[in-house]
Amino acid sequence: MSAFAEEDVVKRWESEQASLRQQVVEEDTEEWQRSLNFSGLERVGGVDLSFIKGDDVNACAQLVVLSYPDLEVLYEDSQMVTLTAPYIAGFLAFRETPCLLDALQRLEKSQPALLPQVVLVDGNGLFHxxxxxxxxxxxxxxGLPCVxxxxxxxxxxxxxxxxxHQSQIAALQKGGDSFPLTAASGKVLGKALRSSDSSSKPVYVSVGHKISLDTAVRLTHSCCRYRVPEPIRQVHKHTHTHTHKQTDAHIKSL
Structure with missing residues (x-):
């Protein structure tokens, strides 16, 4: 892509991003979010896009839905996709969102009873x-709550x-401890969370949509058996299996 063409894309995406930003809801909107033990929450989703090594166009779009609070896999969807939007730093969502949205829409059409009530995304929300x-x-x-x-x-x-920042991480004593990620403006954009007692390296949690930051942090911690919350960990597990199969199939076809 030429510099002029990229400049035009950036301007268009900046405008669209600013418009969509106005629609973000940064507070709890669901009854289960207001419960200390998330009573009423039964399905938690995880999404990610994983690339085949050496290929930045073909990827595996993955959605898993887990039961809550047991965190057992209820549904899994893996689709190999070809990305058409260019990669431009700060605009990753324009490449990845359409494929992940398609996965959610396929589930809503085929098995609406399994649609997640909240989605954990391997990436950032307001911390951007x-x-x-x-x-x-x-x-x-x-239209779904996202973290x-x-x-x-x-x-x-x-x-x-x-x-x-390193000192703040060192001060996190146990799973569930966190500290705010504060912008130069003074606004808190997210939190660094020690997600489990066994992992001293934090994850970085931020609001996506229709959830407050404190609830997002609490929910993320409740979904952690290890450092990475289970919906995202299961996404990685299934995605890597699928992409390895695709890579093997491609090699055999050569």
Whole structure:
């Protein structure tokens, strides 16, 4: 893509992103969210897009739905997809959201009773350059509550992986402990969460849509058996199995 063409795409996406950003709901909207033990929550989804090594166009779009609070897999959908939108930093959602939205819509059409009541997204929500990451994008377009859970810190809006940040991580004593990720403006964009007693490395939780930050952190912790919350961990597990099969099939066809 030429520099001029990319500039046009960025301008269009910035405008669309700003419009969609106005639709994000940063508070609890569901009854189960107001319950200390999430009474009424029965299905939690996880989504991710995984690429075949050396290929940044063909990917596996994955959706899993787990029971809650047992965290057993109820539904799994893996689809190989070809991405048509270009990769531009800060606009990842424009590449990935359509495939993940398709997976949710397929489930809603085929087995609506299994549609998740909340989706954990492997990525960021409000903790983003323009406060509209993948979890926000998917949440607004699907209408479902969404939570962004990132494994690595996005150094954005004045949040940095500096000595202070490392000291805050070291101060997290047990699973469930967290500290805010505060932008230079003073706005809290998310929280670093120690997700389990056995893992000292945090995950980074932010609001996607239709959930408050405190509830998002509490929910993420309740879904963790290990460092990564189970809906996302199961997505990775199923995705890697599927992409390995696809890679093997491709090699055999050569």
């Amino acid at each position: 350059y323009r406060e509209f990451g993948l979890a926000c994008h998917l949440g607004v377009l699907s 962004g859970v990132a494994k690595n810190l996005l150094q954005v809006q004045g949040v940095a992986k500096d000595n202070e």
